[in-house]
Amino acid sequence: MVMKSFRHRLPPLNSLMVFEAAARHGNFTAAAKELHVSQAAVSKQIMLLEDHLGVTLFERSGRRVLLTARGQLLQEKVNASFNYLADSVEGITAKQQDRPVLTLSANTATSHFWLSNAINEFYRAHPGHPISFRVITSDLTRDQFSDDVDIALAYDPGTRIGWSMIELFAEELFPVAAPDYLERHPIEGDDPAILFGHDLLDFERIEPNWINWKIWLTRLGQDCQGLQIAKKFNNYTMLIDAAERGQGVTLGARYLLDAKLEQGSLTKVMDVSIQTGRGYFLALNEKRPLTDDLRLVYNWFWQQNENFNN
Incomplete structure (x- = not known):
């Protein structure tokens, strides 16, 4: 054929x-x-x-x-194809020009809502710097800590032998929705029990340390025996997109969704949040050579920690 x-x-x-x-x-x-x-x-x-x-x-x-x-389906395929093509071209160019290529890893949410912007900010802060980035995106923690990764941006990774880790920012979760949804379904007051009467959009727990509506509400003293979930997603970017479309209320993470809140596509529905006790960590692979370029990038990401905590 x-x-x-x-x-x-x-x-x-x-x-x-x-x-x-x-x-x-x-x-x-x-x-x-x-x-x-x-x-x-x-x-x-x-x-x-x-x-x-x-x-x-x-x-x-x-x-x-x-x-x-x-x-949405086309966007996923186009992004994957363009990223693959760009990585291939950059790899060829880097070899030809002897440009350093650093490998970063993160889960889907961190990569989409934080890391991509952080890389752009790095290039703005270091115009003309020859570093190229290869990004591995996986929701499985073990994939984020593969041997070929230089720096991992990991959610609640626990102890990892051969990796040096510092916390970038703590996880804080609060309910968010689109202004359009709140116009149709107003939420008044800060009683979490109000949320039981709304369309709740939830995220499937691929790993046991992830937080969903049931855990969040239970932490606030709510009885979740009759909890109804309107829709459940296994992809956080699709979950947030559904919330932006006015399909319901979901849990938003501070720092990851700061841009969405500033743009106004999402808004906090009440002044209630929980600190989960978990966080997002910057992890350096100690088995990889600590080159000047790797040190530069690592220190720049570490500076973001100071921005988060000021």
């Missing part, structure tokens, strides 16, 4: 790149600014892509655009 060329199997690459930017920003204007094109050009590329695929990728909601279920 002869495989058709990618030209006939794939949409135009430019449309996919525009889609990636629009999906990441959730806003056509911001995507246009990043790509140095007009908003109309972004809209046109999205329309061409939707026509090519025969599906709707975005739902328009005021100034914001939200991914449909098909759009």
Whole structure:
């Protein structure tokens, strides 16, 4: 069987790149600014892509655009493909130019909501620095501590032989929802029992140390025998996306969701939170050579600890 060329199997690459930017920003204007094109050009590329695929990728909601279920699926595949391609190109370029490549690891939530922005901030603070990053994303702690990882950004990792660890920030969880949901289902007061009458969005516990609604409410003295969960997700980014779409109330983590709260796509529904006693740790692989580049990156991440605690 002869495989058709990618030209006939794939949409135009430019449309996919525009889609990636629009999906990441959730806003056509911001995507246009990043790509140095007009908003109309972004809209046109999205329309061409939707026509090519025969599906709707975005739902328009005021100034914001939200991914449909098909759009979310495409975003996951496009991100994975672009990251793989970018890693391959950077690996080739790094070898050709002798550029250092450092391997970082984190779970899905930390990678999506914190690490990607932290890497961008590192490059802003060190313009022109030749370091390239390879990021391993896995929700299994053992994968985050593989031998080829230089630095792990790990949630409640426990003791790890051969790794030096410091806490970046403690975990604090509180209920959040989209303004649209709160307009339709107002929440008044700070009594956690109020939440039993709302659509609760929950996260499947892949590891035993993760916190869900039942644990959170029990910590606050609530009887969870009749607790009803509206929807459950095994991917934290999809859970937060559902909350942003106004589908219900979920648990938000301070620091991870700071940007969402500042942008206003999510808001705290009551002034109640718990300190879980767990945290996010910066872990250095002591089995890897401590090069100047690795020390630079490690110290820069450590400085973020001071920012969190000031």
